[in-house]
Amino acid sequence: MAEKLYGVLAEFKSPEHLLAATRKAREAGYRNLDAFTPFPVEGLDRILHFPRPTISFIGLGGAIAGAGTALAMQFFINYDYPLNVGGRPIYPISAFAVVTFELTILFSALAMLFAMLWQNGLPRLSYPVFNGERFHRASKDRFFLCVGADDAKFDAGETLAFLRGAGALSVELVPE
Amino acid sequence: MSEQSDILPTRQSMGGIADQLTGIPLHFPADRRWLIAMTVASALLMLLMVSVVELFTRGVGIWGINIPVNWAFAIHNYVWWLGIGHAGTLISALLLLTGSEWRNSLNRFAETMTLFAVVCAGIYPILHLGRPWYVYWMFPYPATMGVWPQFRSPLEWDIWAVLTYLTVSLAFWYTGLIPDLAAARDRATRRGWQIFFGITALGWRGSARHWQRWQQTYRLTAGLAVPLVVSVHSEVSLLFAAGQIPGWHSTIFPPYFVLGAAFSGFAVVSIIAVSLRSWFGLQNLVTDDHLDLLGKVLLATGLMTGYGYVFEVFDAVYSGEAHEMQTLIDRFAGAYAWTYWGAVILNFIPLQALWWRAVRRTGWMLLLISASVVVGMWLERYMILVTSLYRDFLVSSWSHFTPSFWDWSTYFGTIGLFLVPFLIAIRLVPVISIFESKELLHKEKEEQQHG
Numbered sequence: 001m002a003e004k005l006y007g008v009l010a011e012f013k014s015p016e017h018l019l020a021a022t023r024k025a026r027e028a029g030y031r032n033l034d035a036f037t038p039f040p041v042e043g044l045d046r047i048l049h050f051p052r053p054t055i056s057f058i059g060l061g062g063a064i065a066g067a068g069t070a071l072a073m074q075f076f077i078n079y080d081y082p083l084n085v086g087g088r089p090i091y092p093i094s095a096f097a098v099v100t101f102e103l104t105i106l107f108s109a110l111a112m113l114f115a116m117l118w119q120n121g122l123p124r125l126s127y128p129v130f131n132g133e134r135f136h137r138a139s140k141d142r143f144f145l146c147v148g149a150d151d152a153k154f155d156a157g158e159t160l161a162f163l164r165g166a167g168a169l170s171v172e173l174v175p176e
Numbered sequence: 177m178s179e180q181s182d183i184l185p186t187r188q189s190m191g192g193i194a195d196q197l198t199g200i201p202l203h204f205p206a207d208r209r210w211l212i213a214m215t216v217a218s219a220l221l222m223l224l225m226v227s228v229v230e231l232f233t234r235g236v237g238i239w240g241i242n243i244p245v246n247w248a249f250a251i252h253n254y255v256w257w258l259g260i261g262h263a264g265t266l267i268s269a270l271l272l273l274t275g276s277e278w279r280n281s282l283n284r285f286a287e288t289m290t291l292f293a294v295v296c297a298g299i300y301p302i303l304h305l306g307r308p309w310y311v312y313w314m315f316p317y318p319a320t321m322g323v324w325p326q327f328r329s330p331l332e333w334d335i336w337a338v339l340t341y342l343t344v345s346l347a348f349w350y351t352g353l354i355p356d357l358a359a360a361r362d363r364a365t366r367r368g369w370q371i372f373f374g375i376t377a378l379g380w381r382g383s384a385r386h387w388q389r390w391q392q393t394y395r396l397t398a399g400l401a402v403p404l405v406v407s408v409h410s411e412v413s414l415l416f417a418a419g420q421i422p423g424w425h426s427t428i429f430p431p432y433f434v435l436g437a438a439f440s441g442f443a444v445v446s447i448i449a450v451s452l453r454s455w456f457g458l459q460n461l462v463t464d465d466h467l468d469l470l471g472k473v474l475l476a477t478g479l480m481t482g483y484g485y486v487f488e489v490f491d492a493v494y495s496g497e498a499h500e501m502q503t504l505i506d507r508f509a510g511a512y513a514w515t516y517w518g519a520v521i522l523n524f525i526p527l528q529a530l531w532w533r534a535v536r537r538t539g540w541m542l543l544l545i546s547a548s549v550v551v552g553m554w555l556e557r558y559m560i561l562v563t564s565l566y567r568d569f570l571v572s573s574w575s576h577f578t579p580s581f582w583d584w585s586t587y588f589g590t591i592g593l594f595l596v597p598f599l600i601a602i603r604l605v606p607v608i609s610i611f612e613s614k615e616l617l618h619k620e621k622e623e624q625q626h627g
Contacts, residue, residue, distance in 0.1 A: 014618075015618065034383050034385060035384040036381055036382045036383055036384070037384065038190065038194070038355075038359070038614055039355070039387075039612070039614050039615040039618070040387040040388070040390070040391050040615070041384070041387075044384045045384060045388045048384060050384070050385060053388050055389055055393050055396065056392060056396060073316060073327075077324040077325070078324075080322075080324060081322060081323055081324045083328075085328070088328070092328060095327070095328040096327065098336070098337065098414075099327060099332075099333055099336045101403075101407055102333075102337050102340040102404075102407065102408075103336070105340060105344060105400045105403070105407075106340040106344060108400055109343075109344045109347050109397050109401075110343070110344075110347060112396055113347045113350075113351060113397070115393075116351075116389045116390060116392075116393040117378070119389055120383075120385070120390070122379055122380065122386075123375075123378035123379050124379045125374060125375070125378070125379040127379060129381055136362040137191075138382050139194070139355070139358050139361075139362045139363075140190065140191050140194045140195075140359065140362065140363070141189065141194065141614070
């Protein structure tokens with residue numbers, strides 16, 4: 001392995017094994033950790049000390065933008081071209097409610113989807129962990145823990161041994 | 177409830193589920209039946225194309241519509257298709273939020289159904305325009321003549337509601353699909369599939385960080401989708417209720433329409449569930465317990481729709497208004513009484529069999545009852561439209577509506593428009609959510625070990 005390392009990938013049999021190993025790795029002082037699992041594993045984000053995701057705020061921002069856009073559009077249109085239909089009000093909030101509601105939801109949903117992809121750095125078709133020989137099972141039935149090579153405590157040999165000791169089915173070095 | 181916590185048989189492995197479900201697109205198991213279905217569906221789609229060309233060439237006069245019955249098949253089928261679509265979102269989003277995990281075996285194809293049902297619905301108002309090339313007039317663009325769309329009209333709300341619904345349904349469907357596309361990518365062995373799933377999965381790698389953001393997005397989008405469904409079909413009902421037509425002008429309409437939509441949609445979900453599970457041998461994932469629950473939901477929404485029928489009558493009688501009463505009598509005993517009684521019988525009589533557990537758990541019986549509901553709801557929409565319109569306020573403008581050949585051909589054509597992309601979708605993407613099934617299976621096994 002002359003090339004630069006991305007990190008060490010350890011394979012576990014079940015979410016429980018992964019959680020236990022992750023806890024151990026945190027306790028051993030590893031900080032640059034990530035896990036790869038076939039479905040969301042509850043509790044992992046707390047052990048890994050991930051910050052709370054901000055998608056909800058972006059969704060709220062999208063909702064406000066949507067409502068604002070819809071209201072501004074409808075008010076402006078009725079101001080610019082007032083249609084007097086039997087003396088009914090030109091600016092009825094009740095009649096504007098439907099389009100306002102729809103655009104609130106549309107903007108909010110799209111903002112969240114794109115924010116999720118943006119924050120996750122997707123689409124990105126190639127990523128170092130895909131080089132892992134057994135990594136294809138991360139989408140099937142295996143749970144992987146990755147210790148990044150730029151972790152302060154990282155040492156290829158030592159980390160490999162540590163993860164093997166933590167109950168991994170297999171461990172391997174992943175090149176950058 | 178022990179019944180609910182063990183809805184998936186625990187004698188299967190996560191890997192087995194992944195191989196089974198990714199195997200459906202990757203090694204398609206039912207080629208011949210698929211080809212036959214596709215041939216029929218394509219024939220129907222061609223019928224639609226011919227009908228649309230004829231319509232665009234000769235105008236809406238080729239349909240049976242007239243004055244006063246100027247809304248018939250086009251709006252009738254629009255409401256019918258849109259209603260079917262709503263169950264997909266409800267089953268997927270509402271049951272996700274309430275933590276009803278049995279939805280995990282149904283949500284994917286239900287959402288797929290939603291997408292294509294909404295497309296079928298969406299084309300109808302455009303076809304009905306008469307001059308469909310002016311559809312862009314519905315959008316607020318700076319026209320040289322300085323006019324803008326009328327934003328106080330339900331017809332204008334409609335296009336915003338349907339387009340929003342289609343977009344958000346697509347976003348929700350795709351968000352849920354990304355992890356499964358990645359699972360299929362990792363199982364694919366042929367180059368073409370690797371490229372297809374490789375690109376559509378966007379490089380999803382199941383990172384814990386990603387899952388965290390993904391989960392928040394998925395749940396919040398579900399939270400938005402539920403009120404969206406209610407708003408969209410309420411808005412559709414306002415197309416009717418905002419008009420001063422007897423039989424339409426009623427406050428019961430929004431809930432009546434939303435429940436009727438869920439009712440017909442759950443019927444179609446049941447049909448698809450029963451068909452797909454026998455087609456692809458998915459009895460281990462779509463179990464008899466699932467059919468049982470679908471049957472219960474169908475029964476419940478059916479009874480709620482029945483309440484709408486009762487209240488509609490009450491509403492007319494309570495108003496005591498002469499035209500309302502006239503419409504009510506026309507519905508019971510007029511020229512179109514067969515649509516009213518047809519709807520009542522097909523919607524509610526076979527439905528009662530679902531009180532029995534054995535019936536709910538038998539695929540073909542659930543299928544037949546659902547088919548009856550789908551036809552019954554179709555008749556209901558027909559009844560609501562035509563019986564209210566054919567006798568106008570003035571006797572001089574009373575008329576009749578008889579669907580023409582082109583009415584029928586367009587309608588059957590849209591079934592092709594629904595089936596063709598649906599059949600393509602079940603060939604291209606996993607029909608059942610893989611990761612959610614695995615998650616549920618894992619949870620069940622856990623509970624079994626500890627409990």
